[in-house]
Amino acid sequence: MSTINKLLIMFTSVSEPSNDPFADLKTIGKKIIPSDIWSFVVQLLATAILVFIIAKFLVKPAKKFIEERKAFIDNNINEAVNKNKEADEHLNIAETRLKNSRKESKDIIDAAKVTAMNEKKRIMDETKQEVANMKDKAYKDIESERLKMKEDISSEVIDVALLAASKVVNRNINDEDNHKIVSDFVNGKGDNE
Numbered sequence: 001m002s003t004i005n006k007l008l009i010m011f012t013s014v015s016e017p018s019n020d021p022f023a024d025l026k027t028i029g030k031k032i033i034p035s036d037i038w039s040f041v042v043q044l045l046a047t048a049i050l051v052f053i054i055a056k057f058l059v060k061p062a063k064k065f066i067e068e069r070k071a072f073i074d075n076n077i078n079e080a081v082n083k084n085k086e087a088d089e090h091l092n093i094a095e096t097r098l099k100n101s102r103k104e105s106k107d108i109i110d111a112a113k114v115t116a117m118n119e120k121k122r123i124m125d126e127t128k129q130e131v132a133n134m135k136d137k138a139y140k141d142i143e144s145e146r147l148k149m150k151e152d153i154s155s156e157v158i159d160v161a162l163l164a165a166s167k168v169v170n171r172n173i174n175d176e177d178n179h180k181i182v183s184d185f186v187n188g189k190g191d192n193e
Helices: 003-012 023-032 037-169 175-186
Strands: none
């Protein structure tokens, strides 16, 4: 019988049922390791061919796939590192801009405060000047009113004095003479005569 037929018979033969639970294992062991040398060589050669076929068509593509995947992962890692570096650079630029913006805003606020203080000082100076002008005008108005009242009082005093003098003297002096006499008296010229 040929070796292949023997192998087929070995694998297809059904063992008789027995009371030993490990009986099947014992027959399987005998079937796996052949008793003659040619069967063993054929099995060894078939295994070598099977290993070669698996290596050629399965292991090499698997290695190629693993290397491609590794290259893809390495590329992604490198891209992530580069993007992190770019992000750090952008962050540094943004922080620098933020610091500059804060400094500029502080400078603008300081300049606005100085401008506001100068404007306040200018308004205060203008207000003081207006108050001083109003005060001077009020003093001038008061002085003008005082002089006007002094003239009005002088005129009243002259009229009263003329009336009193005409009653005392009981004579009627013309108005021009009366005014001259009383004016001289009121102005202080009457004491000298």
